[in-house]
Amino acid sequence: MMFWLALPLTVVLYSLTRTLYRHLSWPVINPVLLPTLVIVALLLMFHLPLEQYQQGTTPLTILLEPAVVALALPLYQQARQIRAKLKPILICCLLSVLISVITTLLIGYLLGADITMLASIATKSITTPLAMSVSQSLGGIPAIAAAVVVIVGVTGALIGFPLLKLLRVTDPEAQGLAMGACAHAIGTAASAEQGVTQGAFSSLAMVVCGILTALTAPLLFALYHLLGA
Structure with a gap:
């Protein structure tokens, strides 16, 4: 039964959340967060099999790939x-x-976290597939990495723009870079709703930070080991 209900249920919850957000514009009314919470609650309450839900939403999963490719459009625009600001963009992303990685290692060390857990959460600010791959190469647990990435992304989408407004960061390019660097794809989706410029720079930051994390995280972890932490 859940197999047939999964797709329409997901689409309806997403559409209702988007409609509600247009009327209220509260950050907590997030089209990723609220449908996820409702679906998880339903699965747990009625003891429904997660596997059937995943199979039922396969068409949406397939559409994720072209959706990610579509993020190139605002970059082109x-x-x-x-190009005019490429150097400061690269510096900010680096x-x-x-x-992100150094604070994870430092806080983890102070709290006595083992290296496996540190490797699992150090990639928290990049998109899920890349985070899982990099985390696994560092000796982490991909499932934990994916869960942390989702939590960080949703949190960033919820508080990102209100926090930027509080800090008086009003430049759309700076807003986009901050969201893409900290909240990856979910933050980029939230940025695209704010404007084309925010969406483009968030997409760019998401890609650049993903690449830089894959390059620098292994070096930082090697240094962490050399220091005897």
Whole structure:
């Protein structure tokens, strides 16, 4: 039964959340967060098999790939502005990656976390497939990495723009870079709703930070081991 209900249920919940957000515009009314919570609650309440839900939503899973490719459109539209500011963009993305990984290692060390857990959460700010791959190469657990990435993305989508507004970060390019660097694909989706410029720069930051994390995280973990942590 869940196999046949999975797809229409997901689409209806997403559409209702989007409609509600247009009327209220509250950050907590997130089209990823609320449908996820409702579906998880239904699965647990009625003891429904997760496997059937996953199989039923296969068409949506297949559409994820072209959806990611479609993020290249706002990049193309903002190509001139991106080329003009490529150097500061790369510097900001590199600093974001270094801060993300180093703070994870430092806080984990102070809390006594083992290296496996650190490797699982150090990739928290990049998109899920890449985070799982990098985490596994570092000796982490891909499932934990994926869960942490989703939590970080949803949190970023919820508080990202309100926090930027509170800090008086009003430049759309800076907003997009911050969201893409910290909240990956979910933050990029939230950025695209704010405007074309935010969406383009968020897409760029998501891609660049993913690549830089894959390059720098192994080096930082090797240094962590050399220091005897």
